[in-house]
Amino acid sequence: MKVISTNIGEPVTIDWNGKKEQTGIYKYPTQHGLFLGKNDVKNDTVIDRVHHAGINKACYLFSADHYAYWQPKYPNLKWDWGMFGENLTIEGIDESKILVGSIYSIGKALVQITQPREPCYKLGIRFNDSKIIKDFITYNNPGTYVKVIEEGHVSIGDSLILEQASNNALTVQNFYQLLFEKKKNKDHLALFMSNDAVPQYKKEKLKKFLSPS
Numbered sequence: 166m167k168v169i170s171t172n173i174g175e176p177v178t179i180d181w182n183g184k185k186e187q188t189g190i191y192k193y194p195t196q197h198g199l200f201l202g203k204n205d206v207k208n209d210t211v212i213d214r215v216h217h218a219g220i221n222k223a224c225y226l227f228s229a230d231h232y233a234y235w236q237p238k239y240p241n242l243k244w245d246w247g248m249f250g251e252n253l254t255i256e257g258i259d260e261s262k263i264l265v266g267s268i269y270s271i272g273k274a275l276v277q278i279t280q281p282r283e284p285c286y287k288l289g290i291r292f293n294d295s296k297i298i299k300d301f302i303t304y305n306n307p308g309t310y311v312k313v314i315e316e317g318h319v320s321i322g323d324s325l326i327l328e329q330a331s332n333n334a335l336t337v338q339n340f341y342q343l344l345f346e347k348k349k350n351k352d353h354l355a356l357f358m359s360n361d362a363v364p365q366y367k368k369e370k371l372k373k374f375l376s377p378s
Contacts, residue, residue, distance in 0.1 A: 166257040166325035168271065169229045171199045172247030173209040179290055190287045192247035198320035199224075199252060201274040201313045206252045220312055221279045221364045226325075227251035227308035228258035234304065239292055249282075250291065251308055255325055260306050260338040266331030266362035273317025275328065279362055281307040281341040302345050309337045312362070333360040349374045 174192035178185055189210030200207040201224050227249045236244055246254040253271070260281070268277045284302065289295035301307065335356035340363070343353055354374060357363055 166255050168253055168319060168321055168323045168325070169256050170194045170246030170254040171197075171319060171321055172252055172254065173199065173206060174247070174250075176210050179287075181286070181290070188287050188290070190250040190291050192250055192252065194246050196321070198272070198318055200316070200318050201271075201276065202316050203313050209252060222310040223313040224253060224276065224311050225251045225282055225308060226253045226255050226258060226311060227282075228260075228306065229254050229256045230258070231304075231306050231308075238300070239294070239297075242292065248291070249308065250288070253319065258308070258325070260309065260341070261336055263309060263337045264331040264333065265335045265337060265340055265360055266333055267327060268314065268329040269311075270326045270328050271317075272319035272323040273315075274313060274319055275315035275317070276311035276313055277362055278331070278337065279310050279312045280364060280367065281309055281337050281344070283307070283344060305338060305341060307337070307341050331360070331362065333362075335360050335363070343371065351376070 172192040172194055174189045176187045176189060177191045178187050204219055204223055205211050206224050263278055265278050265280070268275065284298045286295065286298070288301065289298050333356055335353065339353040340357065343349055343357055354371065357371065358368055
């Protein structure tokens with residue numbers, strides 16, 4: 166797995182429901198690489214810090230491999246890396262295999278896989294089509310947020326190297342499915358609840374689906 170592009174964004178003003186607001190989802194490639202900090206990517210724009218950035222969402226990774234699926238669906242857009250709001254576009258990420266809790270080195274940084282990205286209305290604005298939100302959920306390859314264990318610089322060409330595999334078999338894709346499926350997979354739910362890397366607030370939201378003891 167290799168870094169194809171490092172992306173940051175400037176604040177962009179949008180119209181939403183008759184009001185103007187700002188977003189940082191418009192990210193574009195930079196040739197200078199990125200510095201991954203404990204709470205966010207240095208010099209990146211994060212407007213909504215309730216739902217973005219922070220310890221468990223310090224940096225967003227998305228697979229370059231998925232672009233081939235999405236580009237034909239939106240041929241009129243001006244395509245470049247960073248289209249999904251990701252800070253790091255990485256070749257070879259497979260959400261069905263990446264385990265929540267695994268630790269990787271990227272460049273000078275050390276990160277831990279924490280949770281998938283959940284699409285919001287701003288992704289629809291970025292693509293000029295709110296339908297992408299439903300499609301993004303159905304496609305089931307959302308990329309992943311990471312916790313930054315050791316801060317450091319990441320450059321194009323750096324590899325994502327597994328340093329410590331999670332001892333819990335929950336994949337990013339399992340996590341994502343649990344968030345949206347009506348009938349929760351009990352095996353995945355058990356892994357979810359016992360995974361130390363899953364943010365506690367996420368566990369609280371899914372507690373109601375646990376079978377009574």
